[in-house]
Amino acid sequence: xxxxxxxxxxACMIAGLVLGELLGQLIGVQANVGGVGIAMLxxxxxxxxxxxxxxxxxxxxRGILFWSSIYIPVVVAMAAKQNVLAAVEGGPAAILxxxxxxxxxxxxxPVLSRIGPAPADAAGGADPSGEGDALGxxxxxxxxxxxxxxxxxx
Amino acid sequence: MTGILDTLAEVLIRNGxxxxxxxxxxxxxxxxxISGKLTKGRIHxxxxxxxxxxxxxxxxxxxxxGTQGLADIEILAGVGxxxxxxxxxxxxxxxxxxxxxxxxxxxxxxxxxxxxxxxxVSFIVGAAIAFVxxxxxxxxxxxxxxxxxxxxxxxxxxxxxxxxxxxMALSVAAGLxxxxxxxxxxxFVARFIGLNNPRSALVYGGLMGTTSGVAGGLAATDPKLVxxxxxxxxxxxxxxxxxxxxxxxxxxxxxxx
Numbered sequence: 478x479x480x481x482x483x484x485x486x487x488a489c490m491i492a493g494l495v496l497g498e499l500l501g502q503l504i505g506v507q508a509n510v511g512g513v514g515i516a517m518l519x520x521x522x523x524x525x526x527x528x529x530x531x532x533x534x535x536x537x538x539r540g541i542l543f544w545s546s547i548y549i550p551v552v553v554a555m556a557a558k559q560n561v562l563a564a565v566e567g568g569p570a571a572i573l574x575x576x577x578x579x580x581x582x583x584x585x586x587p588v589l590s591r592i593g594p595a596p597a598d599a600a601g602g603a604d605p606s607g608e609g610d611a612l613g614x615x616x617x618x619x620x621x622x623x624x625x626x627x628x629x630x631x
Numbered sequence: 632m633t634g635i636l637d638t639l640a641e642v643l644i645r646n647g648x649x650x651x652x653x654x655x656x657x658x659x660x661x662x663x664x665i666s667g668k669l670t671k672g673r674i675h676x677x678x679x680x681x682x683x684x685x686x687x688x689x690x691x692x693x694x695x696x697g698t699q700g701l702a703d704i705e706i707l708a709g710v711g712x713x714x715x716x717x718x719x720x721x722x723x724x725x726x727x728x729x730x731x732x733x734x735x736x737x738x739x740x741x742x743x744x745x746x747x748x749x750x751x752v753s754f755i756v757g758a759a760i761a762f763v764x765x766x767x768x769x770x771x772x773x774x775x776x777x778x779x780x781x782x783x784x785x786x787x788x789x790x791x792x793x794x795x796x797x798x799m800a801l802s803v804a805a806g807l808x809x810x811x812x813x814x815x816x817x818x819f820v821a822r823f824i825g826l827n828n829p830r831s832a833l834v835y836g837g838l839m840g841t842t843s844g845v846a847g848g849l850a851a852t853d854p855k856l857v858x859x860x861x862x863x864x865x866x867x868x869x870x871x872x873x874x875x876x877x878x879x880x881x882x883x884x885x886x887x888x
Contacts, residue, residue: 490724501869507787510869513720513842514862517727521735524728544725548857549677550655551722552850554714555843556684556814557658558702560807562692567804570764570775574801575808577756578779579816582749582838586824589748589838590831592741 482540485527489519640706647709654707658683678818678851685811723846726858734829734859741830742863745837750871753780753840754879757805761798762887769884771798776883777875778802779809781841784871791876810844817848826852829859836860840867 490513497512504510524541527533564571643650662680666672670679688700697703702711712718735742757779758772766772774794778785778801785802788794794802817826817835825831836845836859845864849857 486721486725486728490721493724494720497865497869501872504869504873506869506872508783508869508872510873511866513723514865516720516724517730517858517862517865518735520724520727521730521732525732538728541725541728544722545728548722548726549680549850549854550652550659551713551719552843552847553658553662553677553680553684554651554655554710555719556681556714556847557655557688557691558700558711558714559685559688559811559843560692560698561685561689561700561811563698563800564804564807564811565689567801567808570760570766571778571801571804572808574757574760574775574779574805575810576812577760578753578805579809579812579839581752581756582840583816583820583824585745585748585752585838586826586831586835589741589745589834590825592744592834 479536479540479543481534482537482542483544484540485523485537486520486541486544489516489523492516493519643706644708648712649709650706651709651713654710655713658687675818675851677854678815681814681847681851685815719843719846723842723857723861726854726861730858731829735833735862738830738833738859742833742837745834746840746863746866746870749838749840749867750780750874751879752838753809753871754875754883757802758883766798767887769880769888770794772887773875773880773883774798774802775805776879777871778805780806780871780875781868782806782810783868784875787872788875788880792880806841809839810841813839813841813844814847814851817844818851821852826856829856832856832859833863836863837867840864840871842868 493514493516494509494512496515497509500510501508524533564575659676659680662683663676666674666676666679684701691697691699691701691704691707695703699711701707702709702714754773754776757776760779761767761772761775766775770789770792771794773792774785774789775798777788782803783806785806786799789799789802821827824835826835832849835849839845839848839860842861842864845860846857849860
């Protein structure tokens with residue numbers, strides 16, 4: 478049933494957030510440390526296990542895939558509730574501090590991406606099966622353009 | 632006529648979340664229309680939708696004077712629930728479904744390193760800007776540096792160190808600027824920084840750290856990369872809150888105290 482998928486997702490989130498909260502208390506910071514990240518790891522491990530055991534029915538999957546495909550609209554709503562006014566009114570010090578951090582961090586992405594063993598198969602490993610289905614439709618259009626341009630330049 | 636409008640407003644307010652679904656759907660539709668017709672698909676529909684969301688949030692802030700963007704307008708309060716941390720995190724976790732564990736294991740070392748590098752670099756940049764603008768005491772420098780990490784690390788660090796409310800407000804603003812620039816800038820720089828595979832997405836998430844920025848930035852770049860970036864980004868704020876008021880403050884105080 479669809480609700481099983483939604484419920485698995487919810488259980489992963491609650492478990493992850495509780496662990497993140499405890500981790501924060503353990504190291505003494507007033508923040509949830511990686512709760513969502515832990516929940517995502519739980520989701521990956523659990524879905525892998527269930528699939529291998531043949532317990533992941535298509536209807537169950539649908540309960541999860543709906544939420545992963547509603548992700549972009551949720552992000553749009555998130556953008557619409559940001560305190561943009563405060564950011565703009567922060568003045569040059571705030572704008573420069575924020576922008577400077579972004580520029581330097583962007584520049585470090587290619588540097589740090591080289592660390593660790595090389596990807597075994599860049600093309601094969603990149604596309605998780607479940608996700609392609611959920612988001613495939615909107616991928617196809619934008620993706621082709623972006624990668625085409627990128628290759629032209631580099 | 633006003634009677635009908637009043638009734639409409641009442642229904643919209645009473646069913647806030649449903650109103651938000653309809654409203655966001657319309658926003659996305661308009662954005663994809665603009666993307667297709669006006670930019671010929673060159674600028675991704677979701678990038679335009681996020682930008683449109685930010686513009687609307689600005690309009691909401693100006694008209695209501697509140698801090699929740701569009702969600703402060705009564706009939707659109709549901710946008711705040713739909714775009715709030717609860718639903719956002721629920722959707723982010725759902726994107727992890729079907730992600731390959733191998734990719735994460737392979738990029739492990741780089742991802743962890745990117746978290747530390749991202750936090751430290753942001754503090755350095757923020758503290759340097761603070762110094763240039765005349766905030767030369769270690770507490771203010773550390774607090775603005777913390778804001779350049781994320782808008783949560785800023786006030787947490789500032790509170791721990793006893794920063795002035797002026798500096799705290801600045802640090803939150805710096806974090807907001809960062810989050811918005813990451814959301815809107817990522818699709819444009821992605822090709823130059825090699826952001827097109829899970830490994831660089833994990834590193835990108837760790838370096839940027841702002842969950843909302845990374846969530847929006849990757850959504851507008853390539854939704855397949857969302858789970859990788861989001862996963863590392865969620866550890867960033869915790870790490871920043873850990874390092875900021877402790878090691879980083881001690882170092883800044885030693886250098887400028």
